[in-house]
Amino acid sequence: MNDKKRIAWCITGSGHYLKESIEIILTLKNVDLFLSKAGEEVLKWYDYSLEDFKSKGIKVFKDITSSSAPVSLLYEGVYKLIIVSPTTSNTIAKMSYGLSDSLITNMFAQAGKCKIHSIVFACDTEPTVITQAPKKSVTLYPRDIELENYEKLKKFKNVDVVDDVVSLNKALGEWI
Numbered sequence: 001m002n003d004k005k006r007i008a009w010c011i012t013g014s015g016h017y018l019k020e021s022i023e024i025i026l027t028l029k030n031v032d033l034f035l036s037k038a039g040e041e042v043l044k045w046y047d048y049s050l051e052d053f054k055s056k057g058i059k060v061f062k063d064i065t066s067s068s069a070p071v072s073l074l075y076e077g078v079y080k081l082i083i084v085s086p087t088t089s090n091t092i093a094k095m096s097y098g099l100s101d102s103l104i105t106n107m108f109a110q111a112g113k114c115k116i117h118s119i120v121f122a123c124d125t126e127p128t129v130i131t132q133a134p135k136k137s138v139t140l141y142p143r144d145i146e147l148e149n150y151e152k153l154k155k156f157k158n159v160d161v162v163d164d165v166v167s168l169n170k171a172l173g174e175w176i
């Protein structure tokens with residue numbers, strides 16, 4: 001494994017598995033954060049400060065350009081792995097249909113085109129999901145379309161789609 005290369009960790013606007021994702025991020029030495037616009041907002045909802053990440057030497061890239069300029073780092077060979085975790089049903093839908101109209105969907109699409117491996121932690125993977133809203137737990141019932149998009153993404157080459165923290169850690173373990 002090339003240890004000089006970094007991991008690009010993409011956070012979308014999901015409260016589900018946000019805490020668990022951040023706990024893993026903080027154990028990694030060679031990671032940069034990429035945030036969707038909603039991801040940046042949701043971090044605030046759950047009382048996370050970007051300054052805390054930056055103080056630990058983690059670079060933070062926000063979704064502020066129409067062309068998703070930070071994807072050029074993929075062309076420069078900076079990253080060995082892309083992780084999208086947690087992933088909203090919105091981003092799963094876009095990725096599974098090949099759309100790239102935001103920083104995170106562009107990171108995923110361009111990683112695929114550069115043959116860089118991706119790990120995607122999908123949240124809406126079962127008919128019933130208990131999720132953590134900012135102030136309480138909520139039970140949600142993902143629709144058929146969300147479950148279909150998840151199944152569709154699982155067929156992508158060079159992509160591990162995981163649905164729990166144990167599988168995420170296992171997939172990640174091969175790269176660190």
Ligand SMILES: Cc1cc2nc3c(=O)[nH]c(=O)nc-3n(C[C@H](O)[C@H](O)[C@H](O)COP(=O)(O)O)c2cc1C
Pocket residue numbers: 011012013014015016036037038039042045087088089090091102123131133134
């Ligand atoms: C507090 C909060 C928590 C949210 N949690 C989730 C979630 O767990 N899963 C999800 O699919 N969307 C969730 N959303 C909605 C997404 O943020 C919204 O669909 C957004 O457009 C997703 O954009 P993105 O996929 O570009 O990050 C949440 C929104 C808020 C305000």
